[in-house]
Amino acid sequence: MPPRPAPTARQRRLGAELRRMREAAAMSVLDAAEHLGVERTRISNMEAGRIGFSSERLRSLARVYRCPDVPYVDALVAMAEERGKGWWEEYRGRLGVAALDLAELEHHAVHMRGTQVTHLPGLLQTEEYARAVLSMDVPVPGSAELRRMLSFRMRRRDVLDKDGPPKCVFLIHETAIRLEFGGSAVMRAQLRCLLDSSERENITIRAIPFSVGGFPSAGASINCVSGAVRQLDTVHFDTPAGVTFLEAPEALDRHRIIMDKIEELSLSVEKTRDFLLGIAKQL
Secondary structure: OOOOOOOOHHHHHHHHHHHHHHHHOOOOHHHHHHHHOOOHHHHHHHHOOOOOOOHHHHHHHHHHOOOOOHHHHHHHHHHHOOOOOOHHHHHEOOEOHHHHHHHHHHHOOOEEEEEEOOOOOHHHOOHHHHHHHHOOOOOOOOHHHHHHHHHHHHHHHHHHOOOOOOEEEEEEEHHHHHOOOOOHHHHHHHHHHHHHHOOOOOEEEEEEOHHHOOOOOOOOOEEEEEOOOHHHOEEEEEEOOEEEEEOOHHHHHHHHHHHHHHHHHOOOHHHHHHHHHHHHHHO
């Protein structure tokens, strides 16, 4: 089977975890290849996500690397056994790769916790609000491109309604709540959507009011996405300069602490509802 020309983020992550497992065992690519009886290029391609492999081969590698973490290995096996294409593949070649990687990340998430400073969370946006936000892109998207971007954003919301949806915690700064994308009528409907969403069992919304002052990483919107096990978590940044995904253990630990501190500063769920209602009445 020829190497994949463009592995997805999920495929690259599986390969990266194989590499981390090998490096933790202090083994070289050549050592691993000799244990499996394959060429070293095969190990390199597996670790880069360029070729797939069976769950049996993955378990063989875990034994070679003497990995004692059974839940971690089982989670990697589940990733290796995934078949079929996600709905986001319909947009490949029509939208940026980062957008598809985000949809794939959200689809497989067990838990998500994010902060939003200037825009409301994409998964909670109404169609009218999303259209107003996307219309602000530079260069301004054409009508066909805007429809495509809007369709994609609306389909991302389906992850909240699937069987076994991820538990989501949205920490939203007052700036994002007050910026009137689309005008007051659009914002009133959007705030009503937030209030309705806050009543769902899998969604927690907490506001960060101006009165708390500064907070860690105030200049960026952050999304910490939890996988099946702690090692498979990912931190997602979305900035005007582009999208970044972090998966190194040190980066994950740092951003867990950051998110804990931001959550401590946020209003309670009950006070957030009153806060949103008060702002809606001012529109």
